[in-house]
Amino acid sequence: MNYRHQFHAGNFADVMKHVLLGQLMHALQKKEKGFLILDTHSGRGTYDLVRAEVGQTLKRVPEHPAGIGRLLAEGGKDAPHATFPWPAAIREYVELVRAFDQSHGNCDGPVRFYPGSPWIARRLMRPQDRLALCELQEDECLALRAAFAGEERTAVHEIDGYTGLRAMLPPPEKRALVLIDPPYEAPDEWARLVSGLGGALKRSPSAVYAVWYPLTERARLAAFAEELLALRPPPTLVAELEIAGEGAGLRMRGCGLVIINPPWQFEVEVKPVLDWMARELAQAPGARASLRWLVPE
Numbered sequence: 008m009n010y011r012h013q014f015h016a017g018n019f020a021d022v023m024k025h026v027l028l029g030q031l032m033h034a035l036q037k038k039e040k041g042f043l044i045l046d047t048h049s050g051r052g053t054y055d056l057v058r059a060e061v062g063q064t065l066k067r068v069p070e071h072p073a074g075i076g077r078l079l080a081e082g083g084k085d086a087p088h089a090t091f092p093w094p095a096a097i098r099e100y101v102e103l104v105r106a107f108d109q110s111h112g113n114c115d116g117p118v119r120f121y122p123g124s125p126w127i128a129r130r131l132m133r134p135q136d137r138l139a140l141c142e143l144q145e146d147e148c149l150a151l152r153a154a155f156a157g158e159e160r161t162a163v164h165e166i167d168g169y170t171g172l173r174a175m176l177p178p179p180e181k182r183a184l185v186l187i188d189p190p191y192e193a194p195d196e197w198a199r200l201v202s203g204l205g206g207a208l209k210r211s212p213s214a215v216y217a218v219w220y221p222l223t224e225r226a227r228l229a230a231f232a233e234e235l236l237a238l239r240p241p242p243t244l245v246a247e248l249e250i251a252g253e254g255a256g257l258r259m260r261g262c263g264l265v266i267i268n269p270p271w272q273f274e275v276e277v278k279p280v281l282d283w284m285a286r287e288l289a290q291a292p293g294a295r296a297s298l299r300w301l302v303p304e
């Protein structure tokens with residue numbers, strides 16, 4: 008496995024995924040009862056964006072300037088490119104990122120320390136919520152474990168995320184938000200994902216599942232949709248963000264989040280947020296956001 012999220016941290020796809028993760032958590036927190044947040048592919052949790060330019064062998068073009076970098080001007084005061092007012096969800100996400108960056112000692116200038124999904128969840132969870140983090144790569148998991156040492160109601164597991172689904176669902180709380188965010192490098196990733204999801208849905212049919220996927224040439228999206236439908240899932244919403252139209256020549260020109268059991272009215276709340284992201288994070292003509300029901304409510 009070669010994938011290192013370090014090179015992609017803070018890109019447009021992280022912005023979309025992390026904003027929606029925050030919104031899903033808020034929606035579930037409308038009820039007092041606590042829930043499990045299960046992050047099956049956690050990554051290392053903290054990313055030093057300065058290091059994103061240094062590849063293992065080659066210099067890399069960093070992706071964060073076209074993501075979080077668009078939203079945080081120097082000093083983090085205002086978005087340099089924002090032509091439209093910030094939706095509350097974006098403002099809250101940016102404030103969380105800036106506070107995280109500052110807590111790591113970077114108080115001036117461009118954002119440097121970016122929180123991955125584990126820290127987004129950790130910072131938004133309440134005392135009655137619980138966080139379980141799975142990361143298979145040893146060095147990534149070591150970093151994650153070190154960073155979360157002593158954090159209450161948080162467990163780090165060096166295990167396969169699909170094994171984590173089997174081991175941790177259904178949770179004693181009977182409520183769960185599951186983020187599945189694989190690297191899609193292995194040819195059998197889509198098959199493992201669908202099979203893992205199928206088993207999880209049998210054990211926890213009412214959990215909220217958020218499955219991230221890329222819009223690339225290689226992505227087999229039509230087959231993925233068919234395979235999801237074959238699981239006969241509960242109501243399923245698909246949110247997509249395209250930062251460029253087809254033919255723009257970008258390796259990844261967008262991404263999506265499949266949301267199974269979306270909270271009530273979630274699609275209404277996130278529509279303006281997604282539209283805003285399509286405008287502000289566009290990289291070429293044809294950028295757009297969309298929301299559709301794969302399985303209607």
Ligand SMILES: C[S@@+](CC[C@H](N)C(=O)[O-])C[C@H]1O[C@@H](n2cnc3c(N)ncnc32)[C@H](O)[C@@H]1O
Nearest residue numbers: 012048049050123124142143144167168188190
């Ligand atoms: C896209 S990154 C995760 C990013 C993270 N969710 C975030 O938003 O900050 C995918 C991660 O999954 C890890 N990984 C790959 N295969 C895995 C597996 N089968 N189980 C758990 N983790 C895996 C990789 O090492 C990588 O850190």
